[in-house]
Each structure stands twice: as C-alpha cells, then as structure tokens.
Amino acid sequence: MNKEELKEYLEGLGLEEGLKKILFEIIDKAPVADQALRNTIAEILELQADFYDKSADLLEEEASLYEKLADELDAIPASPIK
Amino acid sequence: MSETSSEVSKPPQAAEKNKPEVAQAQKTGAVEQEKSFFQEVKEKANIIWNRFKEATRVLLGKADERLVMPQTEKATEIAEKTKTGSVRDFFKTQSENFRDGIKIRGNDIAAGWYDFLALTNKGREMFWNKFSWGGAWSGENRAKAKERKDYAKQIRAKNVEIKEKARKKRGEAEGLKNAAANIKEKTAAV
Numbered sequence: 001m002n003k004e005e006l007k008e009y010l011e012g013l014g015l016e017e018g019l020k021k022i023l024f025e026i027i028d029k030a031p032v033a034d035q036a037l038r039n040t041i042a043e044i045l046e047l048q049a050d051f052y053d054k055s056a057d058l059l060e061e062e063a064s065l066y067e068k069l070a071d072e073l074d075a076i077p078a079s080p081i082k
Numbered sequence: 083m084s085e086t087s088s089e090v091s092k093p094p095q096a097a098e099k100n101k102p103e104v105a106q107a108q109k110t111g112a113v114e115q116e117k118s119f120f121q122e123v124k125e126k127a128n129i130i131w132n133r134f135k136e137a138t139r140v141l142l143g144k145a146d147e148r149l150v151m152p153q154t155e156k157a158t159e160i161a162e163k164t165k166t167g168s169v170r171d172f173f174k175t176q177s178e179n180f181r182d183g184i185k186i187r188g189n190d191i192a193a194g195w196y197d198f199l200a201l202t203n204k205g206r207e208m209f210w211n212k213f214s215w216g217g218a219w220s221g222e223n224r225a226k227a228k229e230r231k232d233y234a235k236q237i238r239a240k241n242v243e244i245k246e247k248a249r250k251k252r253g254e255a256e257g258l259k260n261a262a263a264n265i266k267e268k269t270a271a272v
Contacts, residue, residue, distance in 0.1 A: 001268045043261040052255035054149045059248035064138050066241040072130045073234040
C-alpha cells in the first residue's frame, strides 16, 4: 500500500473533511508509506473512534437526564381542583 | 308574618350558603387550597430544576475529564510526533464543541423551563380569577396543564434523539476501529 493507495482507502471511509485533511497532510509530509506512517494513521483513526465512543457514553448519560426530568415533570400535579 | 314563614321554609343549606361568614370561610378555604397547591408545585419544580442543573453541571465536568482532556493530550502527542499542529487543534476543537453542545441543549431546556414556570403562574392567576370573578378556571387550567405536559413530551423527544445520536456514534467508532486494524494488517502485508 503506497501513499496514493492509502489515501484512496481513507477516502472510502467517509471521514469528516477536517479529519481527512489532517490525515492527507501527514501522508503528504511523509517520504514513504512505511510502517511508522501507517501506524500513525491508525492511531489517529483510533483516537477518532475513541471520541465517538466517549461521546456516545456522554450522550447516553445526557439522554437519561432528560428522561428523568420528563418523568419528574409529569409527576407534578396539574391542578388543585380534582 | 308570611315573610317570616317563607324564610323558615328555605332549605337550611341554601340559607347557610348566603351567610357572609360562610362565604368568607369558603374563600379562606380556597386561599389555603391555593397556597398549599401552588406552594407545593413551586417547591417541587425548584427541586427538580436544581437537580437537573446540578446533573448537567456534573455531566459537563465529565465531558472535560473523560473527553476533552484525554483527547487533547493524545492529539498533542501525535501532533508533536508528526510535527502537525492541526492534529491537536482538530481533536481539541472537536471535543470542546461536543461538550458545548451538551451546554447548548441544556440551555434550550432552560428556555422551555421558564415557560413551564409561567404556565404555573398563569394557573395561579386563573385560580384567583375563579374566586374573584367566577372565571372558567378549570377548563383553561386543563389547557395550560396540557401545555406543561407538552414540555415534558419535548424533553422525551430530545431524549430519543440523543439516544439515536449515541447509537450512530457507536457504529462510527466500530467502523474506524476496523479501518485502523485494517491499515495495520495491510502494513504487515506490504
């Protein structure tokens, strides 16, 4: 897998533009597509995967706050007259 | 004499109702009812809201601790290794934006909250109108109560939307982990 093939592979992943730009910048800077470069690219993809995982955890916590708030609001009586 | 006998023949309950002290007692009862109900709503609402605000504050702290700081730290390492400062900037901004998104969604909920309180105050006002001028309090209040329920529904909808977002992110994470492993494997093959 040379530099162009590596770029082509990354292109097919449907990455965010900003991330793709960074990866391409790193590939362009490197003299060859060696083991070190590929490991760096993999490391960045893993960091982005970690971002997605952690943000999913936080989103789930956030969602549970909203669920609790809605439950509690529903439990407030609406009227003093039955 | 006939007037006296007519008064005597009035049903005791009706006569009772017309007495000013009874009307006053009813009004006093209403005041007590109003005080206890709206006081209770206000207290409960404040407790719920303060709990939500505190939970959001804690969540924002977790976002910093579990996402912004480690992501920025790791991205800084990669940036130094590759001499590409944009790596650090990208991950730092991305995680900070995510954290700020939690804050913004919380603020949206807060905006609805003030409407919720206004509806409660409106209910209180209508309650008073009923006793002062005999307004159609019950029907109007039911409408306001429905609006309040709608607020809870909006929050539930947000909950569903956020859960879906989390599910998609999990899928994206899996895709990238596979891609990273694939790149490493291909490295070995080349």
